[in-house]
Amino acid sequence: MNIGEASEASGVSAKMIRYYEEIGLVRPAARTGNNYRIYGEDEVHVLRFVKRARSLGFSLEETETLLKLWQDKSRESAAVRQVATAHIADLERRIAEMQGMVNTLKHLAQCCGGDHRPDCPILDDLAGVSSAAGESSAEPIAP
Amino acid sequence: MNIGEASEASGVSAKMIRYYEEIGLVRPAARTGNNYRIYGEDEVHVLRFVKRARSLGFSLEETETLLKLWQDKSRESAAVRQVATAHIADLERRIAEMQGMVNTLKHLAQCCGGDHRPDCPILDDLAGVSSAAGESSAEPIAP
DNA sequence: ATAGGGCTTCCCATCATGGGAAGGTCAAGG
DNA sequence: CCTTGACCTTCCCATGATGGGAAGCCCTAT
Structure with missing residues (x-):
């Protein structure tokens, strides 16, 4: 081939x-x-x-580790699972981070007229105008 | 300064x-x-x-767009919201993708003994061994 | 005068992937 | 026999956003 x-x-x-x-x-x-x-x-x-x-x-580095474990017939499955669970934790951390962004953005977008007028709480938030809308990004919306 | x-x-x-x-x-x-x-x-x-x-x-490119909108006093808030909603959609797409990975990995990790034995459904999945466990990664776990 | 800290530019590295150029190789068809 | 096209090879460059570090200039305090 x-x-x-x-x-x-x-x-x-x-x-x-x-x-x-x-x-x-x-x-x-x-x-x-x-x-x-x-x-x-x-x-x-x-x-x-x-x-x-x-x-x-999985990153290429993690993939390399997994590949070696795969080829090592005397591996302990615990080692594989450890790599996997660490990766799961990383994914979940990143998901939570992005979900926080989404929550904030959805809230701001909902408050934004989205019309022909220039007033925009999204820009106000980015500009640091502490309106009723824009709280800290990673925080949940609930008070 | x-x-x-x-x-x-x-x-x-x-x-x-x-x-x-x-x-x-x-x-x-x-x-x-x-x-x-x-x-x-x-x-x-x-x-x-x-x-x-x-x-x-937001990417630097999106940030530039937002920055220009911010400085354009005659902007329409709809333009801002459009940028924001597109970004929300992108985030949600990536979240869904990663969540799919998490679901698959959690399922595999759960099926893995994580002990001293070498048998490991995680490696089996990666190796393409179609066990009861490893279905397509992006699919929901539910049967 | 010298030491330290801040500033400048310039180059390199990351991570995983793709694009493309310049040139070698092979098979099919004129 | 020669051309054409589809492969293959290596090498360099680009992405996006950020950091590291070197070499050298500037200012202030000792």
Whole structure:
């Protein structure tokens, strides 16, 4: 399999496959006489693993850890779960942060006429005008 | 006010103040004879506006739009609200995406023994082993 | 006079990905 | 046999927002 077919089969772009090789996430592919990379089912399997880990939001560093655990037949599943739960916590922290933004913005947008007049509580909030609307962003709306 | 004081007063790092000037987000500060940037209350106000917009997750590009609307006294509040609602939609899309990851991961982590044995549904999912656990990541858990 | 702290510009790094140029290789069709 | 097009290779650059740090200038206090 050439890199294009491996890309097709794994869902990872050829650009990224080369990059993963360069940073040592996957081991260097064998080469044909014409210096083309060649891939077999095993390599594609690894690439799919990476693809799936990325789609679950794991960083490349975390993905590398998971990949090593996967290939370590004597791993303890606790180690895997630890990586996963840390990642869950991180995702939830970011979700909460963004949800706070959404709450604030929705409140402001609701208070905004959205008409032809220039008065706008959204801008007032951004400008630091402490109207009834704009409280601290991360805080829940409820008083 | 020197840049350090303006940074203190606005909560924007000196590094970022210079960067915002470089990319044209804020207009170039006046300079003293010794080539130091000088800031007044107005400039600090602008920087605080930027800081607040960033803390609500607006990109620098969106922030620039909002900044222009803020300074345009004949703006229509509808334009502001449009920017805000588009941003809300984007945030909510990203939240939903991450929540999907969390749901999948929590399910997998729950099915994982997390003990000394190597068997691990999390790795099975990443490896594409279609166990009872690992369905498509963005899907809700409910059957 | 010297030390320290602030300012300046300039370059580099992050993280993961894509774009594109310049050039080699291969297969099919004229 | 030669061309065309679709691959492949490496190398450089860009993104977005931020930080780190070096080299050098300026001012103030000791």
